[in-house]
Amino acid sequence: MSSSLLDFSALPRFDAILPEDVGPAIRALLESGRALIAGQTSNDVPASWASFVAPLIDSGERLSRAWGIVGHLHSVMDTPPWREAYNALLPEVTRYYAELGQNLALFAKYKALRESPEFATLSPTRQRIIDNEIRDFRLSGAELPEDQKPRFQAIQEELAALAAKFSENVLDATNAFTEHVLEEARLAGIPEDVKTAARAEAEKAGKDGWIFTLRMPAYLPVMQYAEDRALRETMYRAYSTRASEFSAELGHPEWDNAPNIARIVELRRELSNLLGYANYAEVSLVSKMAESPAQVLDFLHDLASKAKPFAERDMRELRVFAAEELGLTDLQSWDVAYASEKLRQRRYSYSDQEVKQYFPEPKVLAGLFNVIEKLYGVTIRSDQTSVWSDDVSFFRIERTGPQGAELVGQFYLDLHARDTKRGGAWMDGPITRRQTTHGIQTPVAYLVCNFPGPVDGKPATFSHDDVQTLFHEAGHGLHHLLTRIDDLWVAGINGVEWDAVELPSQFMENFCWEWDVLQGMTRHVETGAPLPRALFDKMIAAKNFQSGMQTVRQLEFSLFDLRLHHDWPFDPAQGVQPLLDEVRHEVAVMQPPAWNRFANSFSHIFAGGYAAGYYSYKWAEVLSADVFAAFEEARPTDGSVFDSTTGERFLHEILSVGGSRPALESFKAFRGRTPQVDALLRHSGMTTP
Ligand SMILES: [Zn+2]
Structure with missing residues (x-):
């Protein structure tokens, strides 16, 4: 054929x-x-x-x-x-x-x-x-012994059905609630586009006024901007009691996910025991970088104890601001996002639009390629091949070898949003490096984003978030392209542990916060000037706004997830709320109302692939920050972060070895020790309370 x-x-x-x-x-x-x-x-x-x-x-x-x-x-x-x-x-x-x-x-x-x-x-x-x-x-x-296989199969099927049911309940409960507002005065503070969408929602239902749903594009702006405190409270209560016993108030007691959670926890434990493990956390970690649940728990508790003073400081500042400037003397859960947004605007008055003017696409790409070339001693050149859209460009990475320029890999760049393109940003590898009978097959990658395209013949301009996304995906791409492993199944990102795979991508994001990188990567679309220092300083300060509070929130989810799947004695009659309360008591800086049922819509761990794995987000952040810190430590006095020896060592010990050895071994080979959380704390502004 x-x-x-x-x-x-x-x-x-x-x-x-x-x-x-x-x-x-x-x-x-x-x-x-x-x-x-x-x-x-x-x-x-x-x-x-x-x-x-x-x-x-x-x-x-x-x-x-x-x-x-x-x-x-x-x-x-x-x-x-x-x-x-x-x-x-x-x-x-x-x-x-x-x-x-x-x-x-x-x-x-x-x-x-x-x-x-x-x-x-x-x-x-x-x-x-x-x-x-x-x-x-x-x-x-x-x-498994033959007589246990049918039971194992049955557990897997029931778990799949429960996950589907869990998601359906969350979705149905999210869609069932609407808040109908008739008085325009109650909309004060809400952005115009959100109001327009709420008006359209009402029209669709044949009603006057505005209808707000619990879906993200409506819920988030209401919580952040609505001046009507009662409106925020109503929305918050509806949102944080989804798929719980309170669904009975909507006439749907069957949407309560508590029985599903109980059954999922029970079945995961039975499945783990069949496989010869004490609990599901152990099963989850078999294929991950973290060595044991105890190690992950130590990591989470340690980070929590270090981040909590900063979270408490964030919360104190927020309470003072809310009381003095907003008249909210008894700050509640439904006030936090609103007061935080007001405080953020007060402190860092610059707009994303202002920043965007400094990031025209050609300058950003040249800046990215420059970072890669300096770090890894390679050259990136434009290349030709057939593509799926006129908007796609193609490049080759070369290295100078004994016989002159050697091809290392090639990549497609598809940056702009199109009607026919799926949303988000991702890297994928159509060809992976390997040894074949004809020699080395060089790798090829796709880098796909959804940024705004050029308008009226002018180059596209990117937000700073877009630039970070591009660097992130380029990091995944380099993991795939710069591999030196010749066996397909562990070359590039193949076979890399799930909790370590974001290391190279998050590592690259750090360069978007480096002053000397930004100097060379920015040019105002009209004046041609690079990014001013004052604006850069504001961006850095805003980056770390409430980082303590955000960190303890992630730790709350991670600890709840890991302890639930580890040694917590689950009592179906009590459900998971006592565990969540206990975790919050340890790490949270604001206790939500007693009726908050967050766990009932925690789809990541009950319906997604993150069971006993939610910690991976913070884990990978620690790794990437600690790796970047090695570059900071080697930074010469002239301020440049590109130390070629460190770059070569990172390439050699982490990037190019892919899944050919355990990620911890690679990390230790590069850093000379096990990962430490200090760099992440420092990068997040959590150093001197
Ligand atoms: Zn990623």
């Missing part, structure tokens, strides 16, 4: 790939994949790397490359034919991967290779690949 989708010899042929190619090409790959697996699991194939693992890697790469292109086009060119082509094949591809994960004959052969004399002769990288495979099979229950 000749299909551009099945041509793996070079870069994807975006000029030639058609939606109608998808079905035949992907089905051909699924069929040949199944045939290969059947052959590989037969007794004729020895359990060796060359005979058993290598062909599985090759076949897996063909499918992931072809299906990756389809998924990518579905994300950046979501036209009806592409959507149809993607959705038509999605169930078949999902089923294929599910079969692969449950194939016990494959599992047996990986174990045979693990126990064979050959294993000791393999590189540590390949040993790690085999260990990862065996670990994942074990965690999906492959090693």
Whole structure:
């Protein structure tokens, strides 16, 4: 069969790939994949790397490359034919991967290779690949005695159904509540566009006045800007009692998530015990960088004790301001966002619009490339290939080797929002570095954002948030592109622990807060002047506004999540509220009302993938801040943060090793010690209370 989708010899042929190619090409790959697996699991194939693992890697790469292109086009060119082509094949591809994960004959052969004399002769990288495979099979229950497998399966199915039910209840409860406002005076303070949307909501319902919902674009601005305190209180109460016993007041007692939470906690514990672990926190950490629940708890308690004095200071300042300037002498939960916004405006009077004038796209890109070139001793040049939109550009990264310029990797840059592009920003890797029979296959990345495009022939200007997003995604991209690992399954970001994968991306964000970087990366669209120091100082101060309060809030969620899935003695009659109260007593600087039912809509851990993993947000922030601190420590007196020795060491010990060894080992090799929270505290302005 000749299909551009099945041509793996070079870069994807975006000029030639058609939606109608998808079905035949992907089905051909699924069929040949199944045939290969059947052959590989037969007794004729020895359990060796060359005979058993290598062909599985090759076949897996063909499918992931072809299906990756389809998924990518579905994300950046979501036209009806592409959507149809993607959705038509999605169930078949999902089923294929599910079969692969449950194939016990494959599992047996990986174990045979693990126990064979050959294993000791393999590189540590390949040993790690085999260990990862065996670990994942074990965690999906492959090693259970036959009589326990049906129960394991039943638990997984019930958990999936409970997660879906949990989300549905939150969604239904969110959608069910509306606040109907008839007097215009009650809208004081609310931004015009939010009022217009509320008016449209009322019109849709055939009513006068304005209707506010609990959905984010309405709820957040009301909490931040509405001067009507009673309106804020009503909205806050509705929001923080969603999917709880209070849903009965809306006529829907069945939306209460308390029984779902109880059942989820119970089933996760049973599943963990079947797998031979004491609790679900232990299961969650098997594949993460953190070594044990006790280590994570120590980390969270330590950070809490250091951040709390700053959170208390933030809260004291807020209370004084609210009492003196806003007449709110008894600050309540529904006043916090409102008073904070007023205080923020009072202290840091600059607008995002003002800052944006200094960040025209060409200057920002040149600044980003300059940072990368200085840090890693590479060169970035414009390159040519076929693309999916005229708006997409393409670049190559080169390094000077013994024979002159050597290609390291290539990347597509798709920065501007389009009607057919999914929202958000992300990095993906259509081609991963690996050794092939023809030599080294160099990696390729997509960097996709949704920034405003150029208007009237003038270059686009980016907000400072946009610039940070670009640097963040570039950090993921460099993790993928600068890898020096030759084995596909642990090259680049492949195989990197989930709680460490944000290290390179958050690390890059730091450069957006460096004075000398910004000097070279900014140029006012009209005057041509770089960013003024006074404006930069205000940006830095605003960045750390209430960072203490924000930190303890994240710690509250993290501690609640970890303790719930660790050793907390759950009593279904009491629910999770006593635990949440206990955690809040330790870390929170304002106790919410007794009727607050935050846990009932905490979808991250009850319906998403963050169970016993919410701590990862702060964990990765600590890592990236601590890595950046090494550059600060090496900063020469002239103030530049680009120490080439430190850059080379970061590239060598962390960025280029990917998932080939444990993230903690990589971190220690770079930093000479285990991670410490001090740098994050300092970067967040939490140093001298
Ligand atoms: Zn990220």
